[in-house]
Amino acid sequence: MGEALGQQTLKDYVDGLKAGNPMLGDLQFMGSCCGDYAGSAQDIQSSINTNELYGKTEEVAGTVFKDFGCTPVVGDSMMGNATAGCNYFSVFENGAHSDHEYAANCVPATTCKENVVGMTQGMIALYGVVMQILQQNLGSLAWIGEGDMASCYEGMNKANMGSLDDIIAHKPIKIGPIQVGTEKVLEFEGMKKLGATETLSKCKDDSSVGYLFIHKNLYWQNDKSTVDLEAFSKFKAEQTEKKAEAKKQKEAAAAAKAAEEKDAAAAKEALDEAGAEAPTIISKEVDKDAMAKAKAGRGVCLPWFTQEFRDEQAVTRRLSDVYV
Known part of the structure; x- marks a missing residue:
């Protein structure tokens, strides 16, 4: 006041x-x-x-x-x-605000080197993907680093406590000698950031080495700058609904294809029982003499009528009026 x-x-x-x-x-x-x-x-x-x-x-x-x-x-x-x-x-x-934009896991190299759940083949990057399946709040991978176990655990704790001031740096973006802006990068003391190619290598068989995996935290809402489990639940429900709809569409397409194939098989079976052949469409192999006679207006005998029927009806048609 x-x-x-x-x-x-x-x-x-x-x-x-x-x-x-x-x-x-x-x-x-x-x-x-x-x-x-x-x-x-x-x-x-x-x-x-x-x-x-x-x-x-x-x-x-x-x-x-x-x-x-x-x-x-x-x-x-x-x-x-x-x-x-x-x-x-x-x-x-x-000043007491914690930023939980990231979720971190420090994994000992001796654990990472195993073929976890039959999916990782001991590769660094694939271990990070498997963790996304096991922990529902893990989003896309933002950073992977390698270093000693003490530094690995220290980096994990800082990230999970939301103490990002110590691990986020702003580096200049330059075009030649001119700085055009800055980019936000993650830096963890004692940890070496691995490049894309390096993450596709095998985990080391060394108990003193740890791998630090930093994922986006799906619990975190950037617009509110807070953890929002309600929004996360809504997000997961929408994702589940999309997957269910895609599965439904796929099953409907498969059912339609199966019905089409079943109808074709049923038709063939009926023809076989009647001793008949499936109708065909006139192709380029049509007898040239018959075509010439038709064009000249001369009658053409239809081979599938009986002799008696032809004698009684004297059926003739132009080829253009015939359905074969």
């Missing part, structure tokens, strides 16, 4: 909050809610701290100042005093 701040400046107030609470990181933005909107400051605090309102800082700030009737406190305003009748809110980075 503005009245509670007394004569201290807004900057002094913010600095005092940070000094008294080690969980507070850098100030992201500050706002004042005055008059009829004074109560919005409490609503903003609750919405952000419960993750009801989440996202990138600029997106959250945009929503706050658009929908809550408050105004930003910036620049020289931070050096001034609070205004009576206004409530203030300040949004900080969460």
